[in-house]
Amino acid sequence: MLIIPCPYCGERPELEFSYGGQAHIDRPLAPTDLNDEEWNEYLYVRANPKGRHAERWRHIHGCARFFNAVRDTRTDHILATYKVGEPAPEIPA
Amino acid sequence: MFETRIASPFSGESGAITAVAPLGRAVLRCREADIGRVSDKLGLALPQAACRSESNGPNSALWLGPDEWLLLNADMQDGWVPGLAARLDGELCSLVDVSHRQVALSIDGERAEEILASGCALNLSLRAFPVGMCTRTMYARAEIVLWRTGPRSFYLDVWRSFARYVEALLREAESEV
């Protein structure tokens, strides 16, 4: 079970969190302006990197906030967590 | 004409685990900028530090999230929440009565931490979870609100439908020697 540093509550066990998929995908402000191809891209196309991945988590059984995390998918190490709306932090390699 | 006592789902047994008498509860939500004014109107300082509580007489405010507090009132009266709502009239906030959504147990004594550790994954040592700390978390497969009210005392709030599940597991843990 991972330890996830919630940006609000600090380090908490994974069982308090739910996973929310890839981060930094904004819902289009006017979806009807998008053609089918663009809408398909927004709806279904996601990255699946081996390595660093910015992803959404929710501290659902804690402060209930969504936040973002950079996780290394090879090691499950969480390199950074940050609040919704903040840019992904620069992390030295 | 009608018996308006609030029914308890708990077994009524005692020991280290006891049912807490009915409480008034409300969930308060408001933006950070408004916390000071809302606190003043409530007559209760809403804690802004994560997972901390403030008490004033029978009333307490437990930080559950950066814009969410669980307000507790030890003198359970159906009129308490409407009274708070009247005080907050005109404020940009949300106040919802959840007095009956949850029921509470108190876990006390030397073995309190150990009993809770049967199903709660948090570090409950005084160093990591000091008196006054409160949080939503999980006990086994039920979500709870856990609040340390003393060095050897915890208050545990759980949604009513999970009450018997949580009580049964806690009592099994209590029975371990």
Add this chain to the structure above:
Amino acid sequence: MTNGNFRMPSGGRIDRSRPLRFSFDGRNYSGFDGDTVASALLANGVHLVGRSFKYHRPRGIMGAGPDEPNALIGVRRDQERYTPNLLATQTELYEGLDAVSQNRHPSLEKDRMAVNDKFSRFIPAGFYYKTFMWPRKAWDRLFEPRIRAAAGLGIAPSEPDPDSYAQRYAHCDVLVIGAGPAGLTAAMEAAKSGAQVILCDDRSAMGGSLLAAKQVTIEGAPAARWLAGTLDSLAGMANVTLLPRTSAFGYYPHNWIGLAQKLTDHLADAPPGQPRERLWQVRARQVVIAAGAIERPLVFPDNDRPGIMLADAARTYLQQYGVAVGRKIVVVAAHDNGYRTAHELKDAGIEIAVIADIRGDSPVAARARQAGFRVLTGAAIDGTSGKLRVASITLTSGRKRETVACDAVLMAGGLTPSVHLFSQSRGKLAWDEHLQAYLPDQSAEAERSAGACRGHFALDEALADGAEAGRLAAEAAGFAFRPAAPVYTCAVAHPIGGGGHIGAAPTSDPAKPKAFVDWQNDVTAADILLAAREGFLSIEHVKRYTTTGMATDQGKLSNINALGIVSEATGRSIPEIGLTTFRAPYTPISFGTLAGRARRDLLDPARITAINDWAAQQGAVFEDVGNWKRAHFFPKDREDMHAAVARECLAVRERVGIFDASTLGKIEIVGPDAAEFMNRFYVNAWMKLGVGKCRYGVLLREDGFVLDDGVVGRLAPDRFHVTTTTGGAARVLGMMEDYLQTEWSDLDVWLTSTTEQWSVIAVQGPKAREVIEPLVEGLDLSPEALPHMSIADAQICGVPMRLMRVSFTGELGYEVNVPSGYGAMVWQAIWERGQAHGMVAYGTETMHVLRAEKGFIIIGQETDGTVTPDDAGLAWAIGKAKPDFVGKRSLARPAMTDPDRKQLVGLLTRDPHIVLEEGAQIVASGAVGASIGHVTSAYHSSVLGKSIALAMVRGGRARLGERLEVPMPGGAVAVDVVAPIFLDPKGDRVHV
């Protein structure tokens, strides 16, 4: 030592004042407190303890710890308590212990499956893959059942486990795994810093190799005294938790370690009601792995006869248990530890016939000769004899071949560091050419290894290495500590030394097939060579093809030798071949430990409403809906479900029924932007919904498919009461929070779950108003004042009420919401009033039938995640003028508007008595082949006197009046397609 008694007259850590009786395969034996089943059997001269898995060859005790491959036993306590596959080497003796051997038919001495051994050349590696390929039918009928009968270790217990199992989460600064020399000093140094320390060890006594140390002093004190003092000090420190009988079985991400603690298995009489085992889930800031090392066997022909065992195990049996494993012993060595064992056994008066060292002459061999041993160097091991116990060994040294009579052969093949947990932690191993061993290299977690598990085998090195690891771990956990690590001065009469061999030992007769590599899975050197010849190069493939290392011991003894054989056969180095994955658990643990308290009623939370107890008293039959227990129906006078539901349905339509709808999800949406939020989230238009009014809401996922539905009431301009399905409550709230927190932070609105704040008492039927009206205060229930789809706060029975006039039955109906602490009281009051009006209580089945008569969908029954609002006949609910709502854009994709999509229709069977099966496929009449739809709901309607069904059918709305067929095992059922509403199509009944 008398005949049959191999207990030494003195020595060992057993309590000779406490003899214990026990039985093995029905024969009675005695041992002492402090024995394991293995040591007690050996003390009675019993080596034969099992039959091998594939060839059913007789097998003896090989080890003294968790590496034991052969001595698997079943232990029976009583009729209900039987545990198979316990290691005799780890099973503590208690008075009356009743053990049986496994994998033998009918007895260890006479095993009829031993015929497999005779035909072994016909059962090579990959035998099953190669042999049972055809004919296809024979596999199902003949081969598989027989193979399954022969496979498996032990017999599963037949009764439910009567014991209880506990679980506990724990947190510490430093977790030390293994209480041998390195683990003890690590724990001590870490504890001195003030860090919270947990020290665990899988044995009953802590000390590891120190428990069997002889002629060893540490800091001038005999090892036993130093050990006792150290354990006393640790036990006296408030920041140290000692967990004996506790196996660290799994290392999970972020320093999350699983420990399995045995609590009562060592007791003759377990205290009633107390847990048998406890699972510890430990989160450690820092971990010190001090798991020690395991001695390797030597691979030579017929190396598996009872009496052939690991040298250090024999030394342990002597020094820790006071047991001689034989009277005339041969030591075969590739490592100096064989000499240490020989010296200690000889010092105890046991005859060592010969030491055969496969290596050349060395100082340690010369010293042994000086001490009076006969030593053969450069020896080849050609085979052994003996039926149920080794009787001789044949050795070649130089040009001389000789057969030496013996009753035990001790193997010292070298030491393999236990890197299992390190490897599980995703740490990287590195091959150490000098030690010929894989050692921990790069860590992936906050851990460090210490002592023998990273190649520090000598006692003084292990003690110092442990101390340093403990100090560094405490420091890394944030505990400043004095700089100098202690140095331990040790005097050791017979040092462990060095050396070792990997792969098959030299033999003059390499054609002999039975040189075992993996004892538990019966894999020989020849099998591995065959795999290499057949082109299996990766060790992962060799493992699966030959099954080496795949038994319950996970190759603790075999993996490295298998690597050596593949390396030699393919000419590639061991690092090139790789290493198989180490998986949890390190040693087998019970299902009970993993399940813990989550059994029977506590398997999963059973969520119950405030009305649950009343329903149970009324004899309701319950069904599970998610985690909820819901009353399914209320049988009277031994009615079956069909009869009860028929009665309940008629009563609701004719009079009035009461239904517990408390499980419906409820969300209170508050804030000036509440209506705007609803408008963006649900398909419906909300801005103009009046205060006090309700509307049926439909919610889509962003992909356009129906996710949930429910009635929404507006309580105030800035306050909505939203209901969801029972199963969708958490999902809908989570999705709302997602949009609100991450997309629409511009909105001033907040969400609060009120699902459990309210008990919801549905009162439905023509008499509903008459029943509740006298109980309600402060609200006019007349149809003019409170029409269908209204919501209002008032009082009932003297408590607050939120009343919704809504109907999921098609009848006049109310949903009485009261604070759940008053739910049972208000229900009882309504129930009592209802009796004069012929009220029935009804359950979820009747609710389903009543709504199906009206064609109301149920999410998850009519919908399956691929249904659009239009498919479900709900296009009318969509706010057409809205520029956007969740899922709107997807509804415009071409596939979503295809007229041939499945659409909701009603079905009537030509024969009104036939009730279709839900999920049944539908085909065009007379057509063979493709399904054009499926039945989603089907019931007998007692109200209509016929069977009804809802279905999703391709282009269904264009097929009204068509005849279709539902193919069933008894023949096709003819159905007519009708509109999905069977009763009161105009809705007159709700508007009264």
